[in-house]
Amino acid sequence: MTPKLAIAGVWKSFGDRAVLADVSLDVAEHDVVCVIGSSGSGKSTLLRCINLLEPIDDGEIRLDGTDITEPGLDENALRRRIGIVFQSFNLFPHLTVRDNVTLGPRRALGRSKAEAAALADELLGRFGLAGHRDAYPDQLSGGQQQRVSIVRSLAMEPELMLLDEVTSALDPELVGEVLAVIGELKASGMTMVLATHEMAFARDIADKVCFLDGGRIVEEGPPAQVLGDPTEPRTRQFLRHFIEARRL
Amino acid sequence: MVVFSGLAALIVTSPGWPDVRRSFFDGDLYRTSIDDIAQAFTLNVKIFMIAEAFILVLSLLVALARSSRTPVLFPVRLLSAVYVDLFRGIPALLVILLFGFGMPALRLEGVPTDPVFWAIVALVLSYSAYVSEVFRAGIDSVHESQRASARSLGLTSAQTMRYVVLPQGVRRVVPPLLNDFIALQKETALVSVIGPIEAARRAQIISSKNFNFTSYLAAATIFLAITIPLTRLTDWLVVRQRRRTGTRAQA
Numbered sequence: 001m002t003p004k005l006a007i008a009g010v011w012k013s014f015g016d017r018a019v020l021a022d023v024s025l026d027v028a029e030h031d032v033v034c035v036i037g038s039s040g041s042g043k044s045t046l047l048r049c050i051n052l053l054e055p056i057d058d059g060e061i062r063l064d065g066t067d068i069t070e071p072g073l074d075e076n077a078l079r080r081r082i083g084i085v086f087q088s089f090n091l092f093p094h095l096t097v098r099d100n101v102t103l104g105p106r107r108a109l110g111r112s113k114a115e116a117a118a119l120a121d122e123l124l125g126r127f128g129l130a131g132h133r134d135a136y137p138d139q140l141s142g143g144q145q146q147r148v149s150i151v152r153s154l155a156m157e158p159e160l161m162l163l164d165e166v167t168s169a170l171d172p173e174l175v176g177e178v179l180a181v182i183g184e185l186k187a188s189g190m191t192m193v194l195a196t197h198e199m200a201f202a203r204d205i206a207d208k209v210c211f212l213d214g215g216r217i218v219e220e221g222p223p224a225q226v227l228g229d230p231t232e233p234r235t236r237q238f239l240r241h242f243i244e245a246r247r248l
Numbered sequence: 249m250v251v252f253s254g255l256a257a258l259i260v261t262s263p264g265w266p267d268v269r270r271s272f273f274d275g276d277l278y279r280t281s282i283d284d285i286a287q288a289f290t291l292n293v294k295i296f297m298i299a300e301a302f303i304l305v306l307s308l309l310v311a312l313a314r315s316s317r318t319p320v321l322f323p324v325r326l327l328s329a330v331y332v333d334l335f336r337g338i339p340a341l342l343v344i345l346l347f348g349f350g351m352p353a354l355r356l357e358g359v360p361t362d363p364v365f366w367a368i369v370a371l372v373l374s375y376s377a378y379v380s381e382v383f384r385a386g387i388d389s390v391h392e393s394q395r396a397s398a399r400s401l402g403l404t405s406a407q408t409m410r411y412v413v414l415p416q417g418v419r420r421v422v423p424p425l426l427n428d429f430i431a432l433q434k435e436t437a438l439v440s441v442i443g444p445i446e447a448a449r450r451a452q453i454i455s456s457k458n459f460n461f462t463s464y465l466a467a468a469t470i471f472l473a474i475t476i477p478l479t480r481l482t483d484w485l486v487v488r489q490r491r492r493t494g495t496r497a498q499a
Contacts, residue, residue, distance in 0.1 A: 051400055080402030090397035094415045103411060104401035156401060 002065045004029040004191045005050065005160060010059035012045055012215075019045045021215040023059070027160075027208075032192045034202035034223070037212035038238065043195035044087075046212070047162040050193065051084045063160070080108055083153030087165040089145045091137040097124065097148050098133040104156045116155070123151045127181055143174030147181055154185075161185065163194045199239070199248040203227050211235045274462040281454045281463040282470070288450035289470050292436040295364065295446070299371045299436075300429055306376040311383035312409070328380070335377035341438050344370040348442030367439040375432055382424050386417035423489065426482040430475050437471075447471070 005027040012020040019042045027033050035043045048054040050061055052068065052075050060067045068078050092100050101124065102116035111119075124130050127147050137145055146166055153161060163182065167175045179201050185192065186205055196202055202209055203223045210220035211232070219232045227248065230236050242248040259265060313321070313328040335343065347370040352361040360366070390413045398408040440449035451467035 048396075053396055053400060076399075076402045076404050079400055082400075084400045086393065086397065088393060090393045092394065092397070092412055092416075094419065103398075104403065107407050107411060108402035108404075152401070 001028070003027055003062075004031075004064065005193070006060075006062040006065075007046075007050070008060050008062070010046075010049065010061065011057045012042075012049055012054065013057055019215050020049065020056075023212075023215070023217055025210060025217065025220070027191060027193060029191050030189045031207040032186050032194065032205050033208045033210065034206040035193065035195045035210050035212055036197070036199065036202060036238075041212045042215040043212055044164050047084060047164045047193065047195055050160075050162055051082050052079060053084075076108065080104075080156055081158055082160045082162065083156055083158035084162040085146070085149050085153050085164065085166050087168050089137070089142070089149045089169070091145055091149055091152070093137050096134050096136055097129065097140070100137065100148060101152045101155045104152065109156065119155055120151075123154055124148075127151055127184075141174060142170045143177045146170065146174075146178045150178075150181055150185075159191065161190055161192045163192060163196070165195050165197065167196070167198060199227060199242045203248070211238065213238070271459075272461045272465060274460055277454075277458060277460055277462040278466050281451070282466040284454065285447050285450050285463065285467050286470055288445055289447040289467075291364070291444060291446040292433070292439075293474075295368055295371070295436045295439060296429075296433050299368050299375065299432060302368075302372045303375045303379055303432070306372060307379035308383055310376060310380035311387060314380070314384055315387045315409075317405070332377045332380060335374050336381075338374070340371065340374040340435055341441065343374045344438055344442060346370070347373075363442045364439070364444050367442060367444060371432065371435065371439075375428065375435075379425065379428050382421050382428065383418070385424075386419075386421035387413055388417075389420055390416045420489075423482050423486045426478065426485065430478050430482070433475055433478070434471060 003026040005025075007023060007025045010020050010023045011018065023042070023046060025033070035046065037043055045054060049056050056069055059069075061069050063078070063081065091097075092103065095103065098117065098120050101120035102111075102113070105111040105116040105119060106113060121130065121133065124133050127150070129144065129147055129151065132140060132144060132148070137148065140148065146169075150163075150166070166182075167178050170178065175198070179198065182192070182194070182201075183205060194202070194206075206223045208220060209223045209226040211218045211226060211230070211234075213234055219226055219230055219235045225231075226235065227239065230239060239248060259268075262268075310328045310331065313324045314332070316325060344367055347366040348363050351359060351366050351369075352363070387409075394412055394416070395408055398412040399405070403411070436446060437448035440446055440452070445453070447467045447470055448464075451463040454463035455461055
């Protein structure tokens with residue numbers, strides 16, 4: 001069966017620094033893949049490349065078997081199929097919560113105002129944000145903003161979601177509510193790639209964990225193996241910090 | 249306060265004061281001239297109202313052209329950069345003289361000869377160069393992550409500009425924008441150099457007829473009556489914005 005997302009031999013450099021070096025990774029439909037690694041290991045860049053926010057230097061990224069990095073393809077149409085949520089939320093500060101959520105469906109998908117609003121209200125309700133739909137982003141807590149940001153992506157009805165360290169900018173007590181949302185997405189069958197530092201969460205939710213170091217995939221496999229019994233010394237060294245901090 | 253009263257005392261006790269008072273502060277002449285000048289001032293109002301509308305449109309277009317990133321638009325980018333350099337570099341007075349005397353002199357079929365028309369054209373061209381830079385600063389001030397966020401939703405670059413970048417950028421530059429408009433309202437007096445009798449020119453006529461400068465003072469108060477409220481409005485907007493960005497720090 002063709003994987004939902006197939007990354008093969010991807011290279012990406014900024015200047016003469018290789019950020020991604022020969023990265024290959026398959027993501028099956030409905031699977032959750034967690035990419036772990038220290039800051040600067042290339043996790044974010046990998047996600048940005050999948051979303052075509054960064055052009056790659058070499059390799060291919062296939063979505064349902066079609067290489068989306070081919071020049072001449074409609075990037076906007078492809079981005080509509082792939083949702084991305086950023087570490088710093090990046091909500092639109094001049095728009096209300098509901099307008100944040102309806103902007104994409106209305107302008108990129110051409111939905112009517114009423115149709116987009118109905119979908120937005122339904123999603124906001126589902127994620128406990130119904131009471132905040134007329135608020136502006138800066139009136140919300142970080143956790144609420146991040147949930148809105150996830151809803152904004154979901155409103156585009158993406159086939160694949162990329163979550164880039166979505167809990168890293170949050171106060172510890174707000175992390176749980178966002179992780180709960182991700183858990184719910186998994187239950188609904190969403191295909192997701194997560195860059196994360198939440199090892200315990202990755203162990204619970206991931207179908208596959210992959211450890212990125214210096215732009216290379218050092219180890220990948222089921223979470224129990226990669227996080228519980230890694231074969232590579234580098235992975236073990238990386239995970240030791242989390243075990244010592246009792247976060248795994 | 250002390251400084252001001254000191255200055256006032258110094259002026260009033262100066263040897264030339266009686267003459268100055270006669271030629272600058274003639275109460276009767278002030279009262280008789282202010283009506284005339286106020287009437288002439290309607291031309292200033294007309295000029296800046298029309299000019300401001302066109303300046304807003306033209307400067308925004310120029311700013312958008314300069315902020316575009318598509319390689320295809322390179323000629324447009326170059327053209328707008330040349331325009332801004334040119335018109336920011338020439339004094340508005342010279343632009344008014346060149347257009348006001350030059351264009352009608354061409355005697356081209358269908359080209360208006362009305363000096364007021366050319367004065368407005370000159371002010372629009374001159375001020376749009378400045379104002380476009382204000383808009384551009386606003387556009388540039390919107391963080392890159394906002395674009396990334398909009399593009400990731402599948403919005404085109406034009407939609408991203410229209411719905412995400414511009415609304416935020418323009419809001420941030422409203423105070424400097426109003427500042428430029430206050431300056432423009434005063435600069436309408438420059439129009440007099442090519443003939444039209446606006447407030448400053450009317451004051452000059454009255455002055456030379458009476459060998460007295462009080463009419464200039466009358467003209468000055470009329471300008472102040474318009475510019476001071478606008479200045480206060482600008483200050484108020486700045487304070488309000490600072491307060492809002494204070495409580496709404498995280499975007």
